[in-house]
Amino acid sequence: MSLDEQLRSHGLRVTGIRRDVLDLLQRSDRALSHADVERALPERADRVTLFRVLQSFEDAGLAHRVLDVQGTSRYASCSTECDAHAHHDVHAHFRCTACSGVFCLERVALPEVNVPKGFTVTASRLELEGRCSSCA
Amino acid sequence: MSLDEQLRSHGLRVTGIRRDVLDLLQRSDRALSHADVERALPERADRVTLFRVLQSFEDAGLAHRVLDVQGTSRYASCSTECDAHAHHDVHAHFRCTACSGVFCLERVALPEVNVPKGFTVTASRLELEGRCSSCA
DNA sequence: GTGCAAATGCAACGACGTTGCAAATATGGG
DNA sequence: CCCATATTTGCAACGTCGTTGCATTTGCAC
Known part of the structure; x- marks a missing residue:
């Protein structure tokens, strides 16, 4: 599904910024902070x-928020199993204490x-x- | 052990503020934010x-820090098993999404x-x- | 008591996040 | 294709949390 289709299918209007940000999130292997996004944006x-x-x-329900070790919000694109109402509780996370990076891990039985x-x-x-x- | 003894035995000088804050933390059933402490302090x-x-x-190693749902730091007094070097990894936490309260729970096998x-x-x-x- | 290291108070600063409002723009209906 | 309108964007201002530097005060060892 294209970026535009994803945005529209989640009830969002298509704008340049949204397209760029969604693209960024989906290409990233980790959760991005507001500052990360600002830095990486083409314009x-x-x-x-x-x-x-x-x-x-x-x-x-296109992304979910997770705090890093410093308490700053970071965002990662949701996998397809996420929806707008229940996309908070399916992840395990790894937080790097050195770079503050946050990585989504597999599901685990808790x-x-x-x-x-x-x-x-x-x-x-x-x-x-x-x-x-x-950072190892 | 008295408050003063606890402070001293952890290598901290005894001051009025430290005594008050430690007392607060130990009486509280939940982790306290900087603002909580400021508000609750006698002077x-x-x-x-x-x-x-x-x-x-x-x-x-007298208290450990934990982030609430908003990413703000909160502090809870450590149980006796904590020491200065390894007091970060023994707790399970409950975070209230309504009041942002943080509660330490029992140890669990992960x-x-x-x-x-x-x-x-x-x-x-x-x-x-x-x-x-x-908040129920 | 005295001296020194540590703790406190104050001022200033920076990152993160929010709100209100005016201008620009995406989208559905003719 | 153009228009009306609801949404989005940009800007200015603000608030909270947390930090740093420096002068002053205070705990504590002798």
């Missing part, structure tokens, strides 16, 4: 616009955990930390 | 000082995960998300 885009584009992708009385769990993820191959 | 303390106090606690070639894992945690009892 300058307003900072605020990028925040909004990334947010629209998350709302539409252990059961007892949560305190009255708590409701909507998502659970396994989060790994360490050094990625570039 | 006004400089913002920067609080950041440094919390950081010193983390460095000394599943093995295949990481890409060249990656080194130094810590792994199970992270749960949902609503805490106060």
Whole structure:
């Protein structure tokens, strides 16, 4: 499916910036921060616009947000199994403490955990930390 | 062990602010943000000082840092099994998406995960998300 | 008590993220 | 193809979190 089709099929209008950002995310092997995107974009885009584009992708289910070791948001394009309502809880992540990179890993079966009385769990993820191959 | 003894035994000088902050952390059932601490403190303390106090606690192994759903740092006092060098990788966490609260949970046995070639894992945690009892 | 290292307070700064508003643009209907 | 309109973009301003540098104060060892 082309970039334009993907955007439209998720209810988003097609614009140059959205096309460029989606392309970037899909080519990347890791989650990209707002700053990464700004740097890598073929043509300058307003900072605020990028925040909004990334947010629209998350709302539409085209990308999902994940925090890096510093607490900054990064975005990765969703695999096809994601949809707009349940695309937060299928990933395991690896966070590099050196470069702050975030990588999506395979799905894993997660252990059961007892949560305190009255708590409701909507998502659970396994989060790994360490050094990625570039920072080893 | 008294607050003062705990501070001293971790190589920290005893000051009023440190005592107050450590007391707060140990009484709390959840991880506290810098802003939480600032608000709850018996007497006004400089913002920067609080950041440094919390950081010193983390460095000394008296508390550990954990990010909430918004990516803001929160601190929780360490259990006795923590020490200055390896107190990052023993917890499972629950993050409330409503109030951004973070709660430390019991230890769990984590599943093995295949990481890409060249990656080194130094810590792994199970992270749960949902609503805490106060926000249900 | 005295001296020194450490802790505190203050000012300034930077990154990240948000909001409001005006101008530009994508898209559906004629 | 053009028009009307809802969306998107750009810009300015703002807020929070977190850091750094420096002067002052304070804990603590002697």
